[in-house]
Amino acid sequence: MTSTSTDQPRKTLPARLGLSGGAAALKVRFIGVIVFLALLGIAFSALTPRFATLDNGRSILFTAAILAVAAVGQAIVVLTGNLDLSVGAIMGMAAYVIYDIAGQNPVLQPYVVVLAILLGAILGAFNGFLVAVLQIPSIVATLGTLSIYRGFVSFYANATEVTSGQLPPWMRMLATASWFGLPAYVWVALAIVITTAVALRVLPWGRKIYAYGSNPKAARFFGLNSTRIIIGAYVAAGIIAAIAGLLLGAQVGNINSLLASGFEMQVLAAVVIGGVSIWGGSGSVYGAAVGAIVLATINNGLVLLQVQEYYRLLIQGAAIVAAVAVDALVQRRIHSATTRRRIMEVVE
Amino acid sequence: MSVQASSAQPLARLRIEHISKNFEAVRALHDVSFELQPGEIHALIGENGAGKSTLVGIITGLVSADTGTLSLDGTAVSFRNPLEARAAGLAAVYQDPNLFPHLSVAENIFTGQYPRKGLAVDSQTMRRDARALLTKLGFDLDVDRLVASLTVAEAQFVEIARALSSDLRLLILDEPTSALTPGEAQKLYSVVARLKEEGTTVVWISHRMEEIRMLADTVTVLRDGGHVKTLPSSELDDDAMIRLMVGRSVALEAVARVDALGESRLSVRGLSVPGLFDDISFDVHEGEIVGVAGLVGSGRSEIAQAIFGLSPNLLGSIAIDGAAVTPKNPRHMSERGVVYLPEDRDAEGVISTMTITDNIGLPSIKRLNTFGFMKPKKERELAANQRTSLSIKGEVTDLVSSLSGGNRQKVAIGRWLATNPKVLLLDEPTHGIDVGTKAQVHDIMRDLARKHRLAILMISSDMQEVLAVSDRVLVISRGRLAADFDIADATQERILAAASGAGLKEGAE
Numbered sequence: 089m090t091s092t093s094t095d096q097p098r099k100t101l102p103a104r105l106g107l108s109g110g111a112a113a114l115k116v117r118f119i120g121v122i123v124f125l126a127l128l129g130i131a132f133s134a135l136t137p138r139f140a141t142l143d144n145g146r147s148i149l150f151t152a153a154i155l156a157v158a159a160v161g162q163a164i165v166v167l168t169g170n171l172d173l174s175v176g177a178i179m180g181m182a183a184y185v186i187y188d189i190a191g192q193n194p195v196l197q198p199y200v201v202v203l204a205i206l207l208g209a210i211l212g213a214f215n216g217f218l219v220a221v222l223q224i225p226s227i228v229a230t231l232g233t234l235s236i237y238r239g240f241v242s243f244y245a246n247a248t249e250v251t252s253g254q255l256p257p258w259m260r261m262l263a264t265a266s267w268f269g270l271p272a273y274v275w276v277a278l279a280i281v282i283t284t285a286v287a288l289r290v291l292p293w294g295r296k297i298y299a300y301g302s303n304p305k306a307a308r309f310f311g312l313n314s315t316r317i318i319i320g321a322y323v324a325a326g327i328i329a330a331i332a333g334l335l336l337g338a339q340v341g342n343i344n345s346l347l348a349s350g351f352e353m354q355v356l357a358a359v360v361i362g363g364v365s366i367w368g369g370s371g372s373v374y375g376a377a378v379g380a381i382v383l384a385t386i387n388n389g390l391v392l393l394q395v396q397e398y399y400r401l402l403i404q405g406a407a408i409v410a411a412v413a414v415d416a417l418v419q420r421r422i423h424s425a426t427t428r429r430r431i432m433e434v435v436e
Numbered sequence: 437m438s439v440q441a442s443s444a445q446p447l448a449r450l451r452i453e454h455i456s457k458n459f460e461a462v463r464a465l466h467d468v469s470f471e472l473q474p475g476e477i478h479a480l481i482g483e484n485g486a487g488k489s490t491l492v493g494i495i496t497g498l499v500s501a502d503t504g505t506l507s508l509d510g511t512a513v514s515f516r517n518p519l520e521a522r523a524a525g526l527a528a529v530y531q532d533p534n535l536f537p538h539l540s541v542a543e544n545i546f547t548g549q550y551p552r553k554g555l556a557v558d559s560q561t562m563r564r565d566a567r568a569l570l571t572k573l574g575f576d577l578d579v580d581r582l583v584a585s586l587t588v589a590e591a592q593f594v595e596i597a598r599a600l601s602s603d604l605r606l607l608i609l610d611e612p613t614s615a616l617t618p619g620e621a622q623k624l625y626s627v628v629a630r631l632k633e634e635g636t637t638v639v640w641i642s643h644r645m646e647e648i649r650m651l652a653d654t655v656t657v658l659r660d661g662g663h664v665k666t667l668p669s670s671e672l673d674d675d676a677m678i679r680l681m682v683g684r685s686v687a688l689e690a691v692a693r694v695d696a697l698g699e700s701r702l703s704v705r706g707l708s709v710p711g712l713f714d715d716i717s718f719d720v721h722e723g724e725i726v727g728v729a730g731l732v733g734s735g736r737s738e739i740a741q742a743i744f745g746l747s748p749n750l751l752g753s754i755a756i757d758g759a760a761v762t763p764k765n766p767r768h769m770s771e772r773g774v775v776y777l778p779e780d781r782d783a784e785g786v787i788s789t790m791t792i793t794d795n796i797g798l799p800s801i802k803r804l805n806t807f808g809f810m811k812p813k814k815e816r817e818l819a820a821n822q823r824t825s826l827s828i829k830g831e832v833t834d835l836v837s838s839l840s841g842g843n844r845q846k847v848a849i850g851r852w853l854a855t856n857p858k859v860l861l862l863d864e865p866t867h868g869i870d871v872g873t874k875a876q877v878h879d880i881m882r883d884l885a886r887k888h889r890l891a892i893l894m895i896s897s898d899m900q901e902v903l904a905v906s907d908r909v910l911v912i913s914r915g916r917l918a919a920d921f922d923i924a925d926a927t928q929e930r931i932l933a934a935a936s937g938a939g940l941k942e943g944a945e
Contacts, residue, residue: 292550292557295539295543295550298538298539299539306534309518311522369537370538
């Protein structure tokens with residue numbers, strides 16, 4: 089007889105580790121990223137005494153904060169199996185346009201976050217419309233909106249800058265403030281990461297995003313509205329990107345129309361390294377945030393070691409490819425486990 | 437559950453009236469009417485393509501009917517999606533598990549209808565209710581496990597648990613036991629019996645005669661999209677059921693073979709792929725067409741694919757013209773003269789965005805270039821030759837996407853004939869093709885076998901086609917060679933009996 093082992097439920101990795109359930113499997117992947125981060129830390133500490141200091145730790149977290157916020161938004165879209173390449177452009181537009189308007193109308197200065205939410209929702213909804221309603225592959229649709237949004241900022245800016253004096257003073261203060269020993273931005277990022285994670289876990293909205301990303305075909309049988317799910321994910325991503333834009337703008341001070349251009353690559357790298365599956369359906373925003381810290385750590389360590397820029401690109405690239413390769417393997421395992429290929433009866 | 441406690445007049449649970457459905461030119465269902473009674477197990481049987489799946493789709497709101505009505509317990513209903521049907525107490529478990537692999541068992545059971553606590557999903561209630569549903573099925577499963585880690589049987593029970601709601605009136609199971617072991621199937625039988633006692637109507641779609649005999653109260657037979665009969669199962673024996681399923685009047689013309697067969701071109705001995713099929717042996721001779729019958733999912737296509745080098749873990753031996761070959765990959769096999777035409781020709785058989793010329797030239801690119809540059813003139817000649825000999829409608833510069841199904845199939849055949857193959861493996865060569873073109877494709881096949889001395893292995897679900905074209909018929913049932921008939925001994929009844937596992941291995945050789 090053939091030795092089809094499907095009769096005995098094979099133990100999954102989390103089960104073998106004594107953990108149980110879906111949350112546990114995510115945890116295992118999450119642990120993988122943490123282990124990678126720890127190894128990086130050990131390596132850099134061994135190579136330079138300047139790495140393992142409290143100040144340097146703060147500096148890494150500060151660099152990672154904005155990237156982590158943007159990565160959280162991107163993760164929501166990636167969970168549906170799509171991409172948002174326009175994230176950098178949305179950040180740039182939000183920072184430039186909103187600070188410019190608020191600079192000219194000081195009454196609006198306390199409400200810049202509300203404006204960011206509105207603008208981010210509109211830009212995200214447009215992305216979602218292209219992907220879900222017009223069914224344009226997301227990589228092309230958001231490549232297009234990247235250009236459109238960036239082009240609009242350049243047109244709007246007309247080669248001028250928003251100077252740091254025009255920014256709301258409280259945002260400028262936030263950028264340099266330190267609370268309980270950590271930069272304020274780190275706390276803001278932490279709050280956004282946790283809020284998003286809880287929303288994804290607790291709200292039906294979040295569960296549907298995971299479900300749709302896991303198996304879009306089954307979603308139809310379950311009566312899920314895919315259009316609404318995808319647009320919802322892009323709107324959330326747009327809002328978070330716009331807020332990340334405000335944070336970045338307040339940090340740099342003088343904002344030109346090219347703020348955050350090329351940022352999408354860093355953001356996608358963080359998401360993928362953080363263990364969010366590019367095929368959708370699995371991963372967590374905590375992972376994406378840790379992915380951002382990994383990238384910030386690599387940058388930081390290499391700067392301290394005074395190595396050339398191209399090493400950074402090489403290492404970052406290798407980390408992305410390795411993360412996706414692991415994902416591809418997992419994906420194949422899942423696929424072969426859920427596709428019914430057993431035809432013969434196993435005689436008992 | 438909602439037991440219909442002796443209501444005054446017996447209302448049908450579901451009345452299906454005059455349902456028709458066409459998919460473009462293909463008639464899937466035609467004026468189907470019958471009733472399902474409360475608390476019965478109703479077997480729905482028919483050959484591949486008889487319209488069972490379409491009917492289930494219409495009942496559950498996945499597919500919309502062109503005409504006709506459904507009434508549930510006396511009220512007219514029409515569902516726009518499976519969720520609406522489910523809200524009304526109708527649920528279906530489809531042939532392939534459709535679950536979310538990355539989510540937990542509990543989440544899979546409740547996706548689309550999460551219990552809420554305010555705005556949030558009430559995880560505790562969800563897990564508790566999921567556990568209760570599984571216990572009700574007599575199935576002990578950790579509700580926190582990811583579906584990706586389940587066995588096929590476990591996934592199937594998750595789907596059934598999903599279908600159970602507080603007020604389940606009708607449960608449709610489409611080939612529910614085809615991937616289960618006998619022990620697992622037994623479990624499912626007792627669940628179904630329990631549901632029946634609770635007043636739920638169960639529609640059981642199956643090809644397994646022994647199951648139908650054992651479980652069903654009533655049997656409905658569909659054939660070619662039409663309703664044939666609805667009868668109490670006690671009034672039907674296996675033979676009668678098979679007769680009702682196959683009894684067709686339209687006949688394709690069979691042409692007797694006159695030339696003698698040559699040497700064996702494809703010889704297969706003890707071929708196995710663990711889990712898919714086991715110990716398959718046969719020969720296809722020069723000039724012979726061997727039909728492969730069997731139910732969809734019996735392993736027929738997998739056998740052809742394995743011979744073409746698409747399966748790793750292949751056991752057994754294969755010889756082409758007497759020379760032993762171990763299939764490595766499709767290119768390796770096509771270099772040895774073996775060609776496979778897949779069933780889904782639009783996805784796998786032709787490249788519809790390219791012209792007829794480009795399609796036909798593709799496998800012959802090696803012969804058609806000098807130093808890496810294509811020779812357009814030779815390519816056009818080759819395409820023109822194939823077009824004439826196969827009478828493909830349309831110019832060689834036409835895009836394949838502009839052709840009809842039959843002509844696309846001819847292009848698919850033509851592109852491989854241009855490589856001068858020895859063995860042709862055809863998977864459902866006339867699926868979805870109109871009768872006229874069907875006969876043409878059959879003529880082409882006969883021509884290839886008789887005149888060009890090819891060995892042809894043809895997988896087909898169309899019984900008429902198998903009988904009309906084949907010189908010999910292999911019947912595959914659940915991954916095993918169930919019968920090997922000479923065409924003179926083959927009848928629809930005998931083939932179907934072998935395919936459903938009713939008889940033991942019989943036939944010549």
